[in-house]
Amino acid sequence: MPTSATSNHPGRPEGLIGRLNSANIPYEAKLKSLRDLKNQIIGNRTKKIAYLKLGAVPSVVSILSSAASAQGCIGDSREFHDSVLIQSAAAIGSFACGLDAGVKAVLDAGAFPLLLTLISHLNEKVADAGARSLKLIYQSKLAPKYDFLQEKNMEFLLSLLNSKNENVTSLGASIITHSCQSTLEQLALSEAGIIKRLVSLLGGSISQKDASLESLAAVIKGNPEVASKFMGPESGRALNLVIELIKDKHPRTRLLACMCLISIRNTSTSYLQDSGIKSTLVLVLLELLGDPGQVGDEAPFVLSSLITEKEDMQKIAFDANVIDNLCENLNSVSFQAKRLQGTFLALGDLCSELECCRDRVLDSKVLNFITEALVHDSAEVRAATCIFLKNASRSVKNLSAGKFMNEAIAVPLVQRLWDSSTPVQVAALGALCNMVVDFTADKSLFMKCGILRHLVVLSKSMESAIRVSAVWALKNLAFHVSSRCKEEILSELTSATLASLISDPEASVQEQALSLTRNLVDGTLNSVNYVIGEDGDLVHAIGKQLQSTSKAEVLIQGMYTLSNVASGNELHKKAVMTQLLTRAGNDSETLMIKSLQSSDSRLRTATVWTLINLTLPNSPDTSTRVTELWSAGIVSQLKNMVNDPCLDVKLRARMALGQLMMFGDALT
Amino acid sequence: MSLFGIVIRQLVGNQAMATSKKVITRADWEKKLNDVKVKKEDMNKLVMNFLVTEGFVEAAEKFRFESGTEPDIDLATITDRMEVKKAVQSGNVEDAIEKVNDLNPEILDTNPQLFFHLQQQRLIELIRNGKVEEALEFAQEELAPRGEENQGFLEELERTVALLAFEDVTNCPVGELLDISQRLKTASEVNAAILTSQSHEKDPKLPSLLKMLIWVQNQLDEKATYPRITDFSTAALEDPAT
Incomplete structure (x- = not known):
């Protein structure tokens, strides 16, 4: 809007703020301006932002503050003061409604304690206005966390929940929903008798029901002790109340009742597991997915919490045609951020395990929406889309069929590797990890997008989450490819970088770097030669890591890498021998013996395989190595293992022993 | 029952x-x-x-x-609600909005569809009264931002603004927006929202x-x-x- 024309118009923001701040105008005029301001910003995000920029919030808060401290007046002026309190509290609440910047401004201006004093005001309408505004503030993540562990605070909370004023009780419940996070807080609330009070609110007004359902979900979530208390002796009743509410007339109440029940069933596997309630939850949520408003925006998130990592629930959802409904959502939402994000998350959950779900999703042309969703303004949408792609591409069948191999997906997905948001980068890497596996059909497409270069740069990122995923993707890229492709990967990455990734401070990065090396040296002698080269620095790095780590996964990947190297030429085998027979620091045992004595059968298997590769009878230097191994005590160690509880270890140990004995006969 | x-x-x-x-x-x-x-x-x-x-x-x-027979709601609250409804029915939409906000400021702040329909009704009333310039300014400043937030609103806004293109609204394909029935529709939407807010x-x-x-x-x-x-x-x- 043109600023030049604004100052003369009475309703314009600048003039209005001027009147609010002016000391020279009568209070009646101020009240009118306050009310004007409130009526302009309610429901109007643009106006809220405009007034925020003009500093309206501190002006309103200071009016509230002076009106609040001028209590005790009588007659007309009391009514007037109350109106000022109501109008200023309502304006503050509206600034905080659905706008985090507004919440921040309201908190910064010190409105919070002022609003708290209004709750106990004798005039019910003033108390209403204060409670409403606080409730709106508590709907934002930015609201201050309430400390339940202080006795005084708990008493105050109970007084709110026991209030006769509907807005005040709802405020109490909103405080719990916002602030209850730790197990300790959940227990404290439960011990203070909050649950009983919340259950009684389930019989109240719509807003009390909704607020109570949401807080119950928060108090129970992930806490079996509180859940069992809720289910306790007279529990059947409380639970039945919630179950009844999933059939309530109001969509929001139905949604929150589902959320509450899901919170209970995800907390303990002994509650709400019968097939009746499972399919009811799916059907209720299915219907809510079609809601045009906020409920429909939130429904896919609640659905996701119901089905995530639960194959049985995913099957029920599949049978109920949830996928078709979610896909329809994509057709009609015209790319509204929240709903789009939820839809992709729920679709991602559905595709995480079941091939039938993936097939249905791919048949429904969801992929047509991907290109646009990958460049959506909202980072949450972009991340959710990548997560969906990751799960949908977990299918060998679809990957082999080249379902994801087209520029409309590959190009924007590779671009997401440089997204401004780290979670999006990580999610995009996750999707690419799957897509580059065995993509024999059309490998050139990703290479053409420069994926190799991107991954190498990201493998040096400061964010460990990104390093891990980038190396993981490189590992998958190197899986079963030609030596030429391996050479290409290594020359871009360099063995120096690979060595430093093997010694990364993060164990998860070490593991991926080791298995990348394992994939690179897998196969022909050529591969081993190219990767390990002459200097053996990489083998040294691997050995050093194996000596210093205690993480099973790192040890296993490292040992398998050595095993692959040990299948190379005499120089390679020699380098591996050196590592196996090293004693690190004060260790009395060699790496070899330690690994063979590991309690992890997978590590024992890998180590025995390495020994087998080192003692293959047709290699020229095998007899020298056998001598060294004998003197390092290998024979007695292997003899202990011929009856290993793990069948694989047992067979391989016998095989290794057999090879050793062939040469060993000469030694004895 | x-x-x-x-x-x-x-x-x-x-x-x-x-x-x-x-x-x-x-x-x-x-x-x-x-x-x-x-x-x-x-x-x-x-x-x-x-x-x-x-x-x-x-x-x-x-x-x-x-x-x-005892009513299941305080009869005094009906009066406020009826005033809002009457204001919309007689075309005083701004007045109605202020009254709703006095009754409960959360209603319009948390119900974008209703808020849009009231603003749309305001626009319709401006057009009905021949205040073309004011109508255009209002559409641009108040309604266009809502259209940016929601595709459905944008389409409805375009339909409403189309009223301005016809001198004789009886020939206008969206002429029904000027009917009294449109006011009644908006009024009943506000009425329903107030009732829901009162449980x-x-x-x-x-x-x-x-x-x-x-x-x-x-x-x-x-x-x-x-x-x-x-x-x-x-x-x-x-x-x-x-």
């Missing part, structure tokens, strides 16, 4: 008996109807529910006095009972010939055609 149950059970009973299309005489039908007992208090509650939901305060007060049903029960009656009669028509009600204002039974 028990009343629904009784009527439906009765009618379903008739259905079950009919193997081919059965004829039920007026005498039989009336006898059956007489067997259905509907409590007077239930009928009264139904009437009170209608009066309260539709906002007939005076009638509700009188009915309470005469029948002793009250947004629709009276009586119309759904009527709908149910029509549905049940249609079902029954396939199986039996009976004295049906065609004129709902008198509820007179018509003799079955033979």
Whole structure:
């Protein structure tokens, strides 16, 4: 809007703020301006932002503050003061409604304690206005966390929940929903008798029901002790109340009742597991997915919490045609951020395990929406889309069929590797990890997008989450490819970088770097030669890591890498021998013996395989190595293992022993 | 509501008996109807529910006095709600918005669709009064940002602005926006939102009972010939055609 024309118009923001701040105008005029301001910003995000920029919030808060401290007046002026309190509290609440910047401004201006004093005001309408505004503030993540562990605070909370004023009780419940996070807080609330009070609110007004359902979900979530208390002796009743509410007339109440029940069933596997309630939850949520408003925006998130990592629930959802409904959502939402994000998350959950779900999703042309969703303004949408792609591409069948191999997906997905948001980068890497596996059909497409270069740069990122995923993707890229492709990967990455990734401070990065090396040296002698080269620095790095780590996964990947190297030429085998027979620091045992004595059968298997590769009878230097191994005590160690509880270890140990004995006969 | 149950059970009973299309005489039908007992208090509650939901305060007060039926909501709140409704019906939308905000500021802050429809109604009133410039400015400043937030709103806004393109609105394809029915539609949307915010049903029960009656009669028509009600204002039974 043109600023030049604004100052003369009475309703314009600048003039209005001027009147609010002016000391020279009568209070009646101020009240009118306050009310004007409130009526302009309610429901109007643009106006809220405009007034925020003009500093309206501190002006309103200071009016509230002076009106609040001028209590005790009588007659007309009391009514007037109350109106000022109501109008200023309502304006503050509206600034905080659905706008985090507004919440921040309201908190910064010190409105919070002022609003708290209004709750106990004798005039019910003033108390209403204060409670409403606080409730709106508590709907934002930015609201201050309430400390339940202080006795005084708990008493105050109970007084709110026991209030006769509907807005005040709802405020109490909103405080719990916002602030209850730790197990300790959940227990404290439960011990203070909050649950009983919340259950009684389930019989109240719509807003009390909704607020109570949401807080119950928060108090129970992930806490079996509180859940069992809720289910306790007279529990059947409380639970039945919630179950009844999933059939309530109001969509929001139905949604929150589902959320509450899901919170209970995800907390303990002994509650709400019968097939009746499972399919009811799916059907209720299915219907809510079609809601045009906020409920429909939130429904896919609640659905996701119901089905995530639960194959049985995913099957029920599949049978109920949830996928078709979610896909329809994509057709009609015209790319509204929240709903789009939820839809992709729920679709991602559905595709995480079941091939039938993936097939249905791919048949429904969801992929047509991907290109646009990958460049959506909202980072949450972009991340959710990548997560969906990751799960949908977990299918060998679809990957082999080249379902994801087209520029409309590959190009924007590779671009997401440089997204401004780290979670999006990580999610995009996750999707690419799957897509580059065995993509024999059309490998050139990703290479053409420069994926190799991107991954190498990201493998040096400061964010460990990104390093891990980038190396993981490189590992998958190197899986079963030609030596030429391996050479290409290594020359871009360099063995120096690979060595430093093997010694990364993060164990998860070490593991991926080791298995990348394992994939690179897998196969022909050529591969081993190219990767390990002459200097053996990489083998040294691997050995050093194996000596210093205690993480099973790192040890296993490292040992398998050595095993692959040990299948190379005499120089390679020699380098591996050196590592196996090293004693690190004060260790009395060699790496070899330690690994063979590991309690992890997978590590024992890998180590025995390495020994087998080192003692293959047709290699020229095998007899020298056998001598060294004998003197390092290998024979007695292997003899202990011929009856290993793990069948694989047992067979391989016998095989290794057999090879050793062939040469060993000469030694004895 | 028990009343629904009784009527439906009765009618379903008739259905079950009919193997081919059965004829039920007026005498039989009336006898059956007489067997259905509907409590007077239930009928009264139904009437009170209608009066309260539709906002007939005076009638509700009188009915309470005469029948002793207690309304399920404070009658004083009806007055506020009716003022809002009347303001929209008479085209004073700005006034209505201010009144809703005084009643409960959360209603319009958390209900974007309703807020948009009220603003749209304001625009319609400006156009109706020939304030073209003001209408354009209002559309641009107040409504366009909502259209950016929501594709559906944008389409509705475009439809509304199209009113300005026609000198003679009787030929305008979106001319119905200027009808009184549009005001009534908006008014009833506000009314429903206020009722919901007060934890009250947004629709009276009586119309759904009527709908149910029509549905049940249609079902029954396939199986039996009976004295049906065609004129709902008198509820007179018509003799079955033979």
